[in-house]
Amino acid sequence: MLDKTFDHSIIEKHHYQKWEDSGLFAAHPKSDAKGYCIMMPPPNVTGTLHMGHAFTMTLQDVLIRYHRMRQQDALWMPGTDHAGIATQMVVERQLAADGNNMTRRDMGREAFLEKVWQWKEYSGGTITSQLRRLGTTPDWERERFTMDEGLSNAVRKVFIDLYKEGLIYKDKRLVNWDPKLQTAVSDLEVEHREIKGKMYTVRYPLEDGSGSISIATTRPETILADGAIAVHPDDERYTDLVGKFAVVPVCNRIIPIVADEYVKSDFGSGAVKITAAHDFNDFEVYKRHKDKGIPLINLMTADGHMNENCPKDYQGLDRFDARKKIIGDLEELEYLEKVVDHVHQVPYGDRSGVPIEPYLTDQWYCNASVLAKPALEAVRSGKTEFVPKNWENTFFDWLENIQPWCISRQLWWGHQIPAWYDEDGTVYVADNEAEAQAQAGAGVKLKRDEDVLDTWFSSALWPFSTLGWPNKTPELDKYYPGDVLVTGFDIIFFWVARMMMMGIHFMGEVPFKKVYIHALVRDAKGQKMSKSKGNVIDPLEIIEKYGADALRFCMTAMAAQGRDVKLSEERIEGYRNFATKLWNATRYCEMNGCNPNFDFTPDQATETVNKWIIGELLNTKKGIEQHLEDFRFNDAANTIYQFVWGTFCDWYLEFTKPLLGEGNTNDALKQETRDTIGWVLDQILVLLNPFMPFITEELYESIAVRPKDALLMGQKWPDYAPELYQASSADEINWLIRTVTEIRSVRSDMNVPAAAKVRMLVKDASEVTVARLKTYDEILRRMARLESVTISNDVPKGSIQTVVDEATLVLPIAEIIDLDKERERLNKEIGKLAANIEKIDQKLADEKFVANAPAEIIAEQKSRRAENEAMMTKFSTALKQLSAA
RNA sequence: GCGCAAUUAGCUCAGCGGUAGAGCACUAUGUUGACAUCGUAGGGGUCACAGGUUCAAUCCCUGUAUUGCGCACCA
Numbered sequence: 001m002l003d004k005t006f007d008h009s010i011i012e013k014h015h016y017q018k019w020e021d022s023g024l025f026a027a028h029p030k031s032d033a034k035g036y037c038i039m040m041p042p043p044n045v046t047g048t049l050h051m052g053h054a055f056t057m058t059l060q061d062v063l064i065r066y067h068r069m070r071q072q073d074a075l076w077m078p079g080t081d082h083a084g085i086a087t088q089m090v091v092e093r094q095l096a097a098d099g100n101n102m103t104r105r106d107m108g109r110e111a112f113l114e115k116v117w118q119w120k121e122y123s124g125g126t127i128t129s130q131l132r133r134l135g136t137t138p139d140w141e142r143e144r145f146t147m148d149e150g151l152s153n154a155v156r157k158v159f160i161d162l163y164k165e166g167l168i169y170k171d172k173r174l175v176n177w178d179p180k181l182q183t184a185v186s187d188l189e190v191e192h193r194e195i196k197g198k199m200y201t202v203r204y205p206l207e208d209g210s211g212s213i214s215i216a217t218t219r220p221e222t223i224l225a226d227g228a229i230a231v232h233p234d235d236e237r238y239t240d241l242v243g244k245f246a247v248v249p250v251c252n253r254i255i256p257i258v259a260d261e262y263v264k265s266d267f268g269s270g271a272v273k274i275t276a277a278h279d280f281n282d283f284e285v286y287k288r289h290k291d292k293g294i295p296l297i298n299l300m301t302a303d304g305h306m307n308e309n310c311p312k313d314y315q316g317l318d319r320f321d322a323r324k325k326i327i328g329d330l331e332e333l334e335y336l337e338k339v340v341d342h343v344h345q346v347p348y349g350d351r352s353g354v355p356i357e358p359y360l361t362d363q364w365y366c367n368a369s370v371l372a373k374p375a376l377e378a379v380r381s382g383k384t385e386f387v388p389k390n391w392e393n394t395f396f397d398w399l400e401n402i403q404p405w406c407i408s409r410q411l412w413w414g415h416q417i418p419a420w421y422d423e424d425g426t427v428y429v430a431d432n433e434a435e436a437q438a439q440a441g442a443g444v445k446l447k448r449d450e451d452v453l454d455t456w457f458s459s460a461l462w463p464f465s466t467l468g469w470p471n472k473t474p475e476l477d478k479y480y481p482g483d484v485l486v487t488g489f490d491i492i493f494f495w496v497a498r499m500m501m502m503g504i505h506f507m508g509e510v511p512f513k514k515v516y517i518h519a520l521v522r523d524a525k526g527q528k529m530s531k532s533k534g535n536v537i538d539p540l541e542i543i544e545k546y547g548a549d550a551l552r553f554c555m556t557a558m559a560a561q562g563r564d565v566k567l568s569e570e571r572i573e574g575y576r577n578f579a580t581k582l583w584n585a586t587r588y589c590e591m592n593g594c595n596p597n598f599d600f601t602p603d604q605a606t607e608t609v610n611k612w613i614i615g616e617l618l619n620t621k622k623g624i625e626q627h628l629e630d631f632r633f634n635d636a637a638n639t640i641y642q643f644v645w646g647t648f649c650d651w652y653l654e655f656t657k658p659l660l661g662e663g664n665t666n667d668a669l670k671q672e673t674r675d676t677i678g679w680v681l682d683q684i685l686v687l688l689n690p691f692m693p694f695i696t697e698e699l700y701e702s703i704a705v706r707p708k709d710a711l712l713m714g715q716k717w718p719d720y721a722p723e724l725y726q727a728s729s730a731d732e733i734n735w736l737i738r739t740v741t742e743i744r745s746v747r748s749d750m751n752v753p754a755a756a757k758v759r760m761l762v763k764d765a766s767e768v769t770v771a772r773l774k775t776y777d778e779i780l781r782r783m784a785r786l787e788s789v790t791i792s793n794d795v796p797k798g799s800i801q802t803v804v805d806e807a808t809l810v811l812p813i814a815e816i817i818d819l820d821k822e823r824e825r826l827n828k829e830i831g832k833l834a835a836n837i838e839k840i841d842q843k844l845a846d847e848k849f850v851a852n853a854p855a856e857i858i859a860e861q862k863s864r865r866a867e868n869e870a871m872m873t874k875f876s877t878a879l880k881q882l883s884a885a
Numbered sequence: 886g887c888g889c890a891a892u893u894a895g896c897u898c899a900g901c902g903g904u905a906g907a908g909c910a911c912u913a914u915g916u917u918g919a920c921a922u923c924g925u926a927g928g929g930g931u932c933a934c935a936g937g938u939u940c941a942a943u944c945c946c947u948g949u950a951u952u953g954c955g956c957a958c959c960a
């Protein structure tokens with residue numbers, strides 16, 4: 001027998017161990033079953049589980065468990081990502097905190113990497129063990145890490161192949177440079193922050209002494225690297241100046257004045273300084289005016305200090321100090337004309353939090369625009385489909401305007417670029433040093449490129465590198481392309497788009513057929529969870545407190561398409577209560593001997609309530625299937641919730657109480673009812689299992705003796721014969737529900753004490769109703785707290801009356817009735833009905849409506865009018881009788 | 886500036902061309918051994934605003950407002 005209350009903490013670990021030991025997580029590439037594959041977005045190997053993970057992993061696990069139960073050969077491919085910058089930063093911080101003030105450069109590459117590997121070994125299992133707490137069932141045996149040997153081989157091969165195809169190349173261009181981390185970062189890793197800064201207007205004297213030209217800038221320190229001044233070609237104010245030269249204040253360099261359409265005449269002075277090595281737009285101007293002799297001057301070191309290209313007294317200054325200094329100098333030299341407050345966007349590194357510097361460096365690039373074309377085409381043609389569809393626009397916009405992808409990073413943690421240089425700087429791209437040496441020729445001294453690849457470069461290969469590529473494997477055959485990728489919208493660019501590009505290029509086929517994009521998890525107020533805000537809800541604490549099932553179910557129920565998940569603890573508590581409800585219902589079933597009977601099949605049910613609940617279960621199962629098919633997780637969750645609580649517990653178990661009681665001497669019926677209850681309960685556990693795996697597994701084990709080692713998670717998703725649903729049963733039971741609800745409602749309205757048992761007379765009952773009243777006599781008496789149910793057209797004095805369908809229900813309660821109150825209630829009912837009728841009459845009187853509306857709508861209005869009319873008559877009669885009393 | 890989404894009950898959100906829904910919260914109440922982590926009943930909405938299409942609009946279209954999120958930015 002089950003304990004009186006459900007304690008999730010007792011059951012969770014125990015079941016997970018059993019599941020994992022059972023081998024049921026494993027995919028079987030050689031089996032004949034149809035494959036179903038989800039590639040888990042690999043979390044940061046040294047990370048810990050946060051709500052975003054819990055959310056996405058829950059949805060994936062629901063899908064995987066569901067498809068596994070449907071007898072598909074499910075592969076949920078798990079793994080972790082080395083997360084280059086993030087992980088390296090953590091270890092560097094640890095070094096700094098050690099007290100020795102060591103930096104990675106002090107340590108040297110090899111020793112540092114050893115440290116990172118140690119850290120990976122130490123904390124690498126954290127997140128995967130936390131995923132186990134959540135109850136997820138990926139094929140752990142296949143777990144991969146982006147820096148595994150196999151995956152690293154794939155990375156090198158892709159690099160080499162793309163290099164040979166000319167799609168990877170080295171180039172000197174401006175990159176987003178993070179002076180703190182001292183690496184290039186992707187423009188996706190740059191966040192623009194609105195900053196209240198200043199705009200400085202600076203006067204540049206003309207070289208010929210004939211006057212001056214003024215420009216505006218927010219970054220006066222870059223004046224030292226100015227290479228030109230640009231004006232709009234049509235700007236008449238400056239026509240005469242184009243072709244002349246100006247003198248850069250402070251450093252006195254002579255620079256040309258050029259005309260370029262990029263300049264907006266109506267902004268500032270209409271003249272702009274061109275600092276080609278420190279601004280993306282300026283760099284473009286520079287390229288268009290190469291013939292004008294514009295110098296390309298880099299004035300900063302990699303860590304954001306002023307370098308040897310600056311005047312002596314600037315060299316070595318931090319970039320922000322240099323700004324202060326130059327403002328002073330300009331003022332002193334009387335070049336500074338104006339300073340105004342100016343709000344503008346400044347790029348910040350999203351990891352380092354410092355302003356990003358456009359910086360001129362040599363980097364490796366991938367020609368993304370070539371790779372993007374087939375990826376775009378694949379989505380346009382529907383080979384890959386986004387759900388919800390509107391994300392396709394985001395995908396298109398980005399890929400259509402894609403820039404060369406800078407794939408090199410000045411980090412140590414990651415895949416080192418497989419390129420070697422000889423002393424002349426000639427590059428040899430090869431799988432290993434020996435091959436590079438062979439290319440270069442014996443005896444040539446080679447040095448390997450020190451940089452590593454962008455983490456997303458290896459993640460882009462994830463859908464096939466994890467399946468054994470470049471080897472031809474049965475896994476690749478069977479599971480590529482994957483069925484669905486489940487991920488958040490925030491990494492459509494970072495990851496989804498790149499997997500599409502690489503997957504199509506190297507596999508000749510899209511990496512997944514569908515991309516389900518979910519929203520972000522926020523706190524109850526809708527704010528993004530972040531450590532600095534302190535509003536982080538830790539999934540593990542929630543699991544401790546409410547159970548993994550409650551968290552999972554909450555996540556699923558909140559996963560409506562296109563909306564963020566605002567997570568509140570109350571909501572989770574609500575679903576914990578749902579688990580308790582199921583627990584107690586099961587306990588009740590056990591107490592009444594309603595355990596699954598394996599000889600019972602639902603077609604054996606004869607009693608209407610039993611046939612009804614079976615039919616309702618059919619609809620529920622169909623609903624869940626449809627909703628999961630459509631990735632409408634919230635609807636799927638609500639469908640089963642509603643069935644379990646609102647249908648099974650609230651009504652069916654109550655309906656069957658009389659049948660199980662001593663009053664029922666029909667043993668066959670009693671047994672059928674027990675069997676039906678046991679069967680439906682068993683089915684509930686199966687249908688609910690993908691959502692709430694722990695409690696359902698526990699109950700499944702508890703309610704029946706099963707074949708040895710039969711785990712619920714390994715059971716087959718049911719198939720029901722459609723004829724098990726019978727509309728006639730539904731009609732009858734819906735009448736019963738209506739009747740019980742109506743009596744309860746009127747009792748409550750009239751303050752009839754809950755404990756009071758009252759008689760009920762039924763007036764104007766049809767034959768069908770008479771029969772039903774007889775059939776459900778006991779249920780009615782029990783559920784509506786009635787002493788007796790009698791067919792009678794008498795209305796005793798002091799009765800309250802109400803109407804269900806054609807019949808009038810009369811409750812003679814002279815001793816407790818409040819006549820005024822009852823009069824008020826009846827008048828209210830009549831008023832409502834009259835209003836309905838009036839509305840319908842208006843419609844029916846509208847010629848256009850009658851002429852244009854479909855016949856069934858008109859018929860519906862007419863029959864609704866008749867119903868309302870009939871009810872109004874009955875209530876009016878009741879009112880008259882009350883007044884006469 | 887461009888784009889996307891949202892605006893429905895006190896809160897969080899579903900929904901839908903033909904009688905407005907859920908959970909939580911709230912109010913009242915507590916009857917039978919599954920369940921007070923519960924039962925029963927109830928109150929509560931001009932479906933942001935303005936136009937349009939339609940016999941009919943909360944739903945479709947257009948515009949406005951507000952909010953959120955992307956993308957791009959003028960030095």
